[in-house]
Amino acid sequence: MCRNAMSWLRHKDKWRRFETCAYQIAPSPPMSPELAMNCEKAVHVVKSDGEILRAGQAVLFMLGEIGYCLLVTILRLPPFIWGVELLYKFVASNRPWLAHIMFRKEYAD
Numbered sequence: 531m532c533r534n535a536m537s538w539l540r541h542k543d544k545w546r547r548f549e550t551c552a553y554q555i556a557p558s559p560p561m562s563p564e565l566a567m568n569c570e571k572a573v574h575v576v577k578s579d580g581e582i583l584r585a586g587q588a589v590l591f592m593l594g595e596i597g598y599c600l601l602v603t604i605l606r607l608p609p610f611i612w613g614v615e616l617l618y619k620f621v622a623s624n625r626p627w628l629a630h631i632m633f634r635k636e637y638a639d
Contacts, residue, residue, distance in 0.1 A: 539592060539596070542596045542597075543595075543596050544596075547595050547596075548592065548595070553565075553566055553569035553570075553574070554566075556569075560576045560580075560582075565582070568584065571622070572584045572585040572588070572618070572622060573585065573588050573589065573622075574588055575588040575591050575592060577591075585615060585618045585619075585622070586611070586614040586615040586617070586618040589614070589618060590602045590605055590606060590614060
């Protein structure tokens with residue numbers, strides 16, 4: 531997740547449910563060599579019960595936790611979830627360009 535996206539999430543996370551950090555500096559555990567390798571390709575969420583979500587599922591989980599519950603409920607259903615995953619792949623492969631467009635505003639941490 532790019533720095534501005536992490537700032538946006540922290541700004542929207544009124545209940546402080548998330549601890550965000552770049553995977554390169556994440557503590558071990560939960561970070562493992564295998565997880566670090568996978569984090570290069572997609573955002574991951576490690577839930578409090580140890581379950582690991584990645585890519586579109588991780589984004590939907592975060593959106594649900596910050597209050598977009600109805601939207602997330604709909605997007606988790608087929609065929610919408612397939613679109614979420616395809617959109618995630620597009621966004622992930624164009625991250626620098628899209629971050630410049632989408633996250634122009636800096637959020638205070």
